[in-house]
Amino acid sequence: MTERPIKVLIAKPGLDGHDRGAKVLARGLRDEGFEVVYTGLRQTPEMVVTAALQEDVDIVGLSILSGAHMTLVPRICQLLQAGGLSDVLVTAGGIIPDDDVPALKAAGVSAVFGPGTTIAEVADYFRANARPRE
Amino acid sequence: MSPPAGGSADGWAADSRAAELCETALAGDRRSLARLLTAVENRTPIAEAALRRLYPLAGKAHLVGITGPPGAGKSTLVAALVGELRAAGRTVAVVAVDPSSPITGGAILGDRVRMQAYAGDRDVFIRSMAARGHAGGLASTTGAACAVLDAAGFEIVMIETVGTGQSEVEVAAAADTTVVLEAPEMGDEIQAIKAGLLEVADLVVVNKGDRPGAQRTASQLRAMLGGRRGQHGPPVMITTAATGAGVPELLAAIDRRRAEGALDDAAATRLARAEAEVRGALADRIGRLLAEPTLAAARETAVRAVAAHRIDPYSAADELLRTLVGPDGRPGSAR
Numbered sequence: 001m002t003e004r005p006i007k008v009l010i011a012k013p014g015l016d017g018h019d020r021g022a023k024v025l026a027r028g029l030r031d032e033g034f035e036v037v038y039t040g041l042r043q044t045p046e047m048v049v050t051a052a053l054q055e056d057v058d059i060v061g062l063s064i065l066s067g068a069h070m071t072l073v074p075r076i077c078q079l080l081q082a083g084g085l086s087d088v089l090v091t092a093g094g095i096i097p098d099d100d101v102p103a104l105k106a107a108g109v110s111a112v113f114g115p116g117t118t119i120a121e122v123a124d125y126f127r128a129n130a131r132p133r134e
Numbered sequence: 135m136s137p138p139a140g141g142s143a144d145g146w147a148a149d150s151r152a153a154e155l156c157e158t159a160l161a162g163d164r165r166s167l168a169r170l171l172t173a174v175e176n177r178t179p180i181a182e183a184a185l186r187r188l189y190p191l192a193g194k195a196h197l198v199g200i201t202g203p204p205g206a207g208k209s210t211l212v213a214a215l216v217g218e219l220r221a222a223g224r225t226v227a228v229v230a231v232d233p234s235s236p237i238t239g240g241a242i243l244g245d246r247v248r249m250q251a252y253a254g255d256r257d258v259f260i261r262s263m264a265a266r267g268h269a270g271g272l273a274s275t276t277g278a279a280c281a282v283l284d285a286a287g288f289e290i291v292m293i294e295t296v297g298t299g300q301s302e303v304e305v306a307a308a309a310d311t312t313v314v315l316e317a318p319e320m321g322d323e324i325q326a327i328k329a330g331l332l333e334v335a336d337l338v339v340v341n342k343g344d345r346p347g348a349q350r351t352a353s354q355l356r357a358m359l360g361g362r363r364g365q366h367g368p369p370v371m372i373t374t375a376a377t378g379a380g381v382p383e384l385l386a387a388i389d390r391r392r393a394e395g396a397l398d399d400a401a402a403t404r405l406a407r408a409e410a411e412v413r414g415a416l417a418d419r420i421g422r423l424l425a426e427p428t429l430a431a432a433r434e435t436a437v438r439a440v441a442a443h444r445i446d447p448y449s450a451a452d453e454l455l456r457t458l459v460g461p462d463g464r465p466g467s468a469r
Contacts, residue, residue: 038246
């Protein structure tokens with residue numbers, strides 16, 4: 001087996017309880033052939049990064065609807081880099097105003113998926129941009 | 135898994151990468167440890183080179199399998215055991231297996247949801263694995279992943295199986311101690327005497343002990359699980375993993391297994407595991423030999439002859455094996 005599934009962490013950092021979107025995405029990515037680690041609600045940045053490191057995921061997808069993305073996302077990117085995980089693709093989704101996207105990208109996020117994004121779009125983006133396999 | 139060490143340039147590159155990852159992982163770098171586990175899971179050439187180095191260091195950890203039906207509380211119990219171990223300052227790794235989709239190969243690995251209080255604690259390492267089509271409750275590479283974590287020095291390595299039915303008993307060979315979880319009122323005494331999962335239990339746990347019927351389920355299991363030929367059956371315990379009730383007693387029972395010799399080199403499960411490992415490696419190598427391009431023509435001829443019923447599959451297999459090892463049993467020209 002040379003073709004192995006891409007491994008994705010879907011995480012909900014911070015204090016919002018809206019996890020339907022994250023669960024729908026996790027399920028949709030499963031159907032697209034991804035291995036999806038789902039960690040549930042109310043993750044601290046440290047918990048997200050610990051999970052990303054131990055699971056050796058290729059991609060971290062952060063779902064945030066609380067408005068705290070400008071605090072949480074850069075912190076997670078920073079911790080990932082400090083932990084030697086700079087080759088992990090970081091994406092964000094949820095409710096994130098367009099005006100905030102440039103700053104998130106500068107912090108290390110490669111794509112921001114807003115409402116209306118299809119599962120297929122996310123899956124295609126992940127396949128095209130995941131780090132190469134060892 | 136990989137070409138033998140000292141073979142091709144690729145084999146050399148894999149060996150030096152494996153050496154580097156092993157060195158850093160053994161020095162305590164968790165990222166290298168995670169990368170080694172990925173190599174093992176994906177059966178890359180690095181995996182075998184790494185396992186050659188790590189195997190001699192493994193064998194000290196107590197491998198504890200936690201199995202039982204979906205929703206019985208395996209992940210919650212594992213989390214409670216991790217909490218108990220950490221409170222005592224002991225190190226622990228967890229390998230949590232979840233099923234892969236037979237349709238797409240995708241998987242939801244959700245066991246971490248119940249185990250997340252340990253960010254930043256270096257002495258806990260949790261890794262999810264998709265079963266990737268392997269039946270039996272584990273992934274085909276779960277045993278090798280445990281060997282890596284064992285070599286990395288974790289005192290206890292817990293193996294959480296996929297939610298099992300009655301016959302996924304592979305964990306019994308992979309673990310030194312097999313804990314079978316039941317939920318209250320899941321079946322009558324006939325369920326308890328059916329062959330399969332309960333037969334391989336070293337410890338039986340009725341979880342969700344705060345639910346009605348837990349005591350009755352436990353006494354039914356005690357009555358029906360007497361050992362073969364007058365031996366004692368496995369202890370039946372009650373836990374409520376969500377509150378921690380019964381968990382210290384369970385951990386004490388798990389620890390007693392070490393004193394009882396379950397981890398000795400000659401323990402039955404250790405021998406069974408070693409046999410499965412050697413057979414697995416052997417089957418892997420024969421599979422790889424049979425897949426050699428030089429054998430393509432012979433394979434094709436054999437398949438067509440069998441499809442046309444000119445020869446039977448057994449004679450065809452004998453012929454292919456003769457091509458591989460030569461008539462006198464020495465390696466033939468195939469390699």
